[in-house]
Each structure stands twice: as C-alpha cells, then as structure tokens.
Amino acid sequence: MNLFYQPDLLNGTYHLNEDESHHAVKVFRLTEGDPIEITDGKGTLLTCRITKADARKCVFEITDKFIQSSKPYFIHIAIAPTKNIDRTEWFVEKAVEIGIDQISFLLCQKSERKTINLERLQKHAISAMKQSHQLILPILSPIENFFPFIKQTVADQKFIAYVDHENLHYLKDNIMKEKRYLMLIGPEGDFSKDELNHALENKFQKISLGPNRLRTETAGLAACHILNLLNQ
Secondary structure (H helix, E strand, O other): OOEEEOOOHHHOOOEOOHHHHHHHHHHOOOOOOOEEEEEOOEOEEEEEEEEEOOOOOOEEEEEEEEEOOOOOOEEEEEEOOOOOHHHHHHHHHHHHHHOOOEEEEEEOOOOOOOOOOHHHHHHHHHHHHHHOOOOEOOEEEEEEEHHHHHHHOOOOEEEEEOOOOOOOOEHHHOOOOOOEEEEEEOOOOOOOHHHHHHHHHOOOEEEEOOOOOOOHHHHHHHHHHHHHHOOO
16 A cells, blocks of 8 residues: 655644645545555554545545554764765665664765755655655754764764774674664765864764775665664
C-alpha cells in the first residue's frame, strides 16, 4: 500500500494537500472507499479510507492508528553541500532511506557551494521517507557557518571525518551503541587545518571511514550506514 504524507494529522486535518491528492487520485487512480496509509512524519501511521477522491483535496477517514516508539539512538550528520547540488540531493534521499534523524549543512572554508534550496531538499526527504515506508521525517537544518555550528551542537559522540592516511581510528571501531551521534563531513577539498583543530578543541574525535578517499556524498552515506548497522 502506498504511503502518503500529511504533517497536520494531529491538528485534525483529514485531507491530503494538493500534491499528495494528485498522486493519490490521478497517478495511483485511487477512488472513494480505497484504503490508504498516511503518516505525519512524526511517528504516527494511520490506516484510512478515502471518502472523497478529489485530485485537489482528497478527503479520508481514519480506520486504524499506530504510533512508532522512538529508537534508542540519534544520527545527526552535518555535511558541506557539493558544488553539483544533484549529489547533495542524492545524499539526502539515500540517507533518509537508510535511516537518519537530522541533516545539517555546513559552510566551510573550502566550500564551493555557499547556498542551498532547503525547500527542494525537504521534498527529496519526504519522497524518500514515503518510498522507504518510514514514519519519521528527519530534521533538515539550514546552511550554517562551520565555527559557530560546532560550538553549539550537543551529542554523546562527536566525530569529524578527515582525510589523513596516518589516522587509523576507524568509525566502526569507536562507536558506543545507543547514543546521540554527530558526524561532520567536509567539502570536496576537505576541512581546513583551522577547522580540524577547532573541532578537536571542541571535543570532536578525528576518524576515518576506511582506506579509500571518498566523495563528500559517499562519505556521508557511508557514515550513516555504519552508525545504523552497528546499532542493530
């Protein structure tokens, strides 16, 4: 059964927005009486029945309700957007599919891209959430300068991925299970020495994701997968 998104469920909004209504009625050809599943992106899943199959405002009634319990760990990846924004969009999609709780975007000293379209990235995240049948939409935070960001963030374990062939501290060997994690992923030119030193001063641990040099979006996805896998 296809999953639809309605963030205002708990406020008593029992119809889909225009985009979701169009997909339900025009794309999937759903009609009055058909069952659908809807999430608010906050952990609630409703089994519903369409009562009015309108392509602009598809109305439904609730037949069953499920609330997902929160997981015991939290994955937050802060990443520098790539020059080619398609690669950042790809990272957002795949990280949501694998499982991520928050994505922040960093403006670093070597960043080639200094702006992002957060609304567009949010649409990619919603699409990935629905495609992978997840009930919680990750937080996407606006782009922020590296230095103030690392001073104000809170996590049980804080890591900075840095290309250093002498660094044999692999992420997979340094994770404590069921914690709040924050992983920093730098731009194509990596973090500057100043950024690295500043992160270390703020109790970030320099780690490696493996022996190969990874692209920014690949590094972000690898970190997301490792953190999920070692918490299973």
